[in-house]
């Protein structure tokens with residue numbers, strides 16, 4: 001039986017009727033039309049569905065929507081937009097790290113969570129933290145370079 005819940009997503013509150021077995025990914029895409037969160041494997045293996053909950057990266061295909069109640073959810077739509085990019089998004093653009101629409105949103109949100117915990121991550125840390133976000137085609141070199149550039153920029157500003 002469906003239940004009424006309220007989710008806080010990108011600063012807005014959404015009241016929804018959801019089934020107990022509906023994942024957060026399904027609700028984001030199918031109920032709310034927030035298509036920036038991608039359905040890749042739907043099995044917890046690719047990272048394409050990554051969102052932030054209270055600033056931490058979670059795989060929305062493995063989380064029930066009901067378990068996301070009372071947690072601030074940020075999807076890629078909430079990070080920044082045209083003319084108002086998050087510094088991380090700008091770094092991806094400047095370093096040529098923008099890849100396809102399937103892997104990039106999840107990579108950016110995983111990186112956002114990492115950079116909130118690690119001021120100046122080493123290349124090894126970046127590789128470890130990004131290991132759950134898969135690209136089946138282009139690779140990871142530019143992504144790592146973009147993340148290093150954000151980290152260096154932050155260090156210069158301090």
Ligand code: FES
Pocket residue numbers: 038039040041042043044045046047048049050059060061062
């Ligand atoms: S769609 Fe969630 S990890 Fe692949």
Ligand code: FES
Pocket residue numbers: 099100101102103104134135136137138139
């Ligand atoms: S999966 Fe997105 S560029 Fe490879």
